[in-house]
Amino acid sequence: MQAIIDLLNNYLSDESTLKWTVVVLVGGVIFILALGISVIVMGVTNPVRRRLGMVNQKEEAPKGALALRISTAMGPLAAFVLPKEELERNKIKHDLYKAGFRTPQAMQIFYAMKAVLAVSLASIVLLASPFLPNIDTQTLMMYAAMAGAVGLLLPNYVLSKALERQMRLLRNAFPDALDLLVVCVESGLGLGPALQRVADEISVSHPELALDLSTVNAEMRAGVQREKALRNLADRTGLPDIRGLVALLVQSMRFGTSVADALRIYSEEFRDKRMQAAEEQAAKIGTKMIFPLVLFMFPVFFVVAVGPAALRIIDAFKSL
Structure with a gap:
């Protein structure tokens, strides 16, 4: 105490x-x-x-x-x-x-x-x-105005970070959902039940995307046209990959082609796209490592490798 x-x-x-x-x-x-x-x-x-x-x-x-x-x-x-x-x-x-x-x-x-x-x-x-x-009055009022401006801009910053987080979660969840959707449609389920089944399967690991998929099925059951419900999904998420999937499904239903075949082709193309993106990121690693090497690793290496020799040279000049 x-x-x-x-x-x-x-x-x-x-x-x-x-x-x-x-x-x-x-x-x-x-x-x-x-x-x-x-x-x-x-x-x-x-x-x-x-x-x-x-x-x-x-x-x-x-x-x-x-x-x-x-x-x-x-x-x-x-x-x-x-x-x-x-x-x-x-x-x-x-x-x-x-x-x-x-x-x-x-x-x-x-x-x-x-x-x-x-x-x-x-x-x-x-x-x-x-x-x-x-501090004088003019400077104080300027600081107060700056603080007020920060208060006005802070919610926008929080919103941008929340939007980035939501997009990242949807982007990480989409590959699993797409593969499950292909399996469900090829097994004989309709588009609406397949979306609901996928939503049920990913509700624990990816609840954000599961909610959007459940909303699509609910809209279809409520009488909303399939194209409209799918376009609402693209607008809600804003993810380019989902927009591409929605465009593919809309065209497939409009022209009467097989939804299962369209999903299979899109899944393969999306897998190739992810592989290309991973290879691109791997190719950039060498360039990104230049600055850490130059700024942090090379100086330490020179100190260890050249330092003892430099000290001996200095001692030799002192003894002359």
């Missing part, structure tokens, strides 16, 4: 550390207060808006209901940073959908978080001004 007390005393005796601790704590409190006030004032205290949101978006799942409540509360806050151009809004909505954020309220939550982060980071910089006595 005494050691803990001594540690706290040493920590509190450091004035600089104490100041920045206060800044971090105050910034965290401001972030929580901004988020809480936006939820309470703009959502909970407005029963008309809450009821309209519940009527317009009927989500029975608990996750969907939570997203609906958050979006209903943050709707006015997101309106301040929503882009006016319809093209940009559609692009962000499409990126959110491809990244796995597929609730109808994802875009509102995304822009609301941009507003909250911008205000919170700018407030932290302004609150840190008493601990920076040598």
